[in-house]
Amino acid sequence: MKPWKLILTLGALLLAAPAPARAADPIVIKFSHVVAVDTPKHKAAEKFRDLAAQYTDNQVKVELYPNSQLYKDKEELEALQMGAVQMLAPSLAKFGPLGVKEFEVFDLPFLFDNYEDLHKVTQGAVGKGLLDKLTARKILGLAYWDNGFKQMSANRPLLTPADFQGLKLRIQSSKVLEAQMRSLGANPQVLPFSEVYQALQTSLVDGTENPVSNFYTQKMHEVQKHMTVSNHGYLGYAVIVNKAFWDQLPEAIRSQLEKAMAEATRFANTIAKEENDKALELVRQSGRTQIATLTPEQRLAWKKVMVKTHRDMEGRIGTELIRAIHQVTGFDPDTL
Ligand code: LMR
Numbered sequence: 001m002k003p004w005k006l007i008l009t010l011g012a013l014l015l016a017a018p019a020p021a022r023a024a025d026p027i028v029i030k031f032s033h034v035v036a037v038d039t040p041k042h043k044a045a046e047k048f049r050d051l052a053a054q055y056t057d058n059q060v061k062v063e064l065y066p067n068s069q070l071y072k073d074k075e076e077l078e079a080l081q082m083g084a085v086q087m088l089a090p091s092l093a094k095f096g097p098l099g100v101k102e103f104e105v106f107d108l109p110f111l112f113d114n115y116e117d118l119h120k121v122t123q124g125a126v127g128k129g130l131l132d133k134l135t136a137r138k139i140l141g142l143a144y145w146d147n148g149f150k151q152m153s154a155n156r157p158l159l160t161p162a163d164f165q166g167l168k169l170r171i172q173s174s175k176v177l178e179a180q181m182r183s184l185g186a187n188p189q190v191l192p193f194s195e196v197y198q199a200l201q202t203s204l205v206d207g208t209e210n211p212v213s214n215f216y217t218q219k220m221h222e223v224q225k226h227m228t229v230s231n232h233g234y235l236g237y238a239v240i241v242n243k244a245f246w247d248q249l250p251e252a253i254r255s256q257l258e259k260a261m262a263e264a265t266r267f268a269n270t271i272a273k274e275e276n277d278k279a280l281e282l283v284r285q286s287g288r289t290q291i292a293t294l295t296p297e298q299r300l301a302w303k304k305v306m307v308k309t310h311r312d313m314e315g316r317i318g319t320e321l322i323r324a325i326h327q328v329t330g331f332d333p334d335t336l
Contacts (some may be wrong), residue, residue, distance in 0.1 A: 026061040027253065029241075031087040032076050034068045034193045036217035040275045041089055041237060042066050044145050044268030051260035058255055062067070073173065074160040089145055089237040100133050105317045105325060107176035107235045109183075109288035110233040110298035115146065115273060115327040118234055126324050131160045131238065140243045142258075143265040146272035147211045149231035153289065154207030159298055160303045161185070170196050170208040175316055177209075179309045180233070188264075193218075200224060211235050213272075216279040221289040229280070229293040232302060239265075247329055300336075307333050 026217045031054070035041050042064070049062035071079050077098055081211050095103035105111070112118040121127055122144040131141030135298050154167055164184035171177040171188045181188035189205050192216075199205045200223040207224065207233075215221065219292065240260065246254065283289050310322055327331065 014105055024059075024061055027061060027249065029062045029087050030065065030070075031062055031089075032065040032070045032079065032085045033089055034073060034076070035066065035214060037066050038217050039213050040147055040268060040272040041145060041269060042274070044264050045089065047267045048260055048264035051263055052257055055256035055260050056281060057209050059253060060257065068192070071326055072192040072194050074192070080240065080242050081094060083245060084244050085242075087239065089239045090174060091147070091235050093177060094172040094236070095238070096174055098134075098137055098139075100130075100137065101175070102130055102133060102317055103177040103238070104132075104174045104313070105321050106236065107174045107180065108310050108313065108317075108322070109180050109243075110231065110303045111310075111325060111331070112149075112234050113331075115269075118146075118236070119269070120328045121325055122236070125327065126321070126328065127172050129299075134238075134240060135243060138243050139240050140239050140246050142261050142331055143239045145237040145265060145268040146238055147213060147235045147237065147275050148272050148276040150227050150233045150235050151215065151227050152207065152232070153215065153220065153227040155225045157226045157232075157290070157292060158207070158228045159292060159294070161302060167206045168204075170199055170205045176313050177233075179312055180306055183306050183309055184311075194231040196220070197223065199288055209233065211276050212279040212283060213276045216282050221283045221286050224289050227283065227289050227291050229278040229291060230302060232299075232306065304336050305336055 012261040020081060031045055031049070033041055043142060045064050052060045052062050065085070070076070071087065073090065073094055074097055076088050077090065077094070079201070080088050092103045092106040110324060112121075118237045124150065127144060133265065134141045154169075156163065158164060160185050164181075169181050169186045169187055172193075173190045178188045191199055191205070196208060197218050198222060201206065208220070210220070217225070222299045249257070280291070284291055314322060
């Protein structure tokens with residue numbers, strides 16, 4: 001056979017041959033969030049991504065979209081409900097606009113003294129009951145992930161409640177946080193997380209509150225002269241998925257994902273405190289923000305003023321829910 005004929009014949013044979021068997025396309029889970037990559041939330045999300053791939057033999061691909069690169073706070077919840085993304089981990093302060101305002105109970109100041117008390121709630125009946133409320137919104141709550149206790153910051157020292165008078169302070173979209181800031185005589189301003197740095201830089205607001213891991217990774221130390229280690233409130237997350245998406249997954253895949261989520265949750269809740277301690281050290285080293293730690297007397301003075309929100313918010317959140325948490329932690333606001 002002439003060489004050119006041989007080439008044509010081989011070419012024809014190749015074209016006629018069936019395509020080599022291709023592995024089925026993986027199931028993609030888009031996981032969107034608003035914080036930086038060097039944070040407890042993103043590190044836990046990476047852990048989940050890796051374990052999900054490992055336990056499903058790469059049949060599931062979790063794609064992470066940090067830093068509000070896909071959606072800001074409010075948009076991401078809408079995107080989840082529409083199925084544009086499948087997984088989120090919004091802070092518990094952000095479920096009010098979804099109509100599940102009970103999650104704002106976690107925003108009550110001085111509700112928890114430490115992670116142990118908090119875990120008794122998130123890992124107990126109260127925590128489960130709250131996640132169950134999401135199903136009516138076509139959302140499934142899979143887990144609670146910690147960030148940590150919040151610190152206050154501004155361009156002036158914040159040591160007594162009087163220091164807050166008249167300050168404009170950025171808050172997340174929670175009525176409880178609004179009441180908390182008003183109890184201090186400050187003016188709360190709701191802003192998406194992605195806009196906080198600029199709002200501080202341009203003095204649209206004077207200060208804010210957040211765990212130090214968020215403060216440092218958003219470079220807020222560049223635009224806030226003072227931070228007070230007050231641990232006055234908690235900020236954590238609920239990992240949520242679009243329920244219809246989750247329900248249609250093959251059972252074998254879903255159970256492996258549940259296993260990956262349980263492990264990622266243990267990881268998240270182990271690293272959170274350490275990550276915040278590290279961030280505090282980095283803020284200190286930056287020399288840009290002066291850090292003050294409240295004395296027990298100063299903290300008590302804050303607590304006396306701010307704890308009135310526990311009563312004031314009963315109508316919004318439910319007296320029973322607040323009492324149930326007080327019972328678990330042993331806190332009695334009347335003893336202050
Ligand atoms: C905030 O908006 O301050 C936080 O909820 C951001 C986050 O997700 O940690």
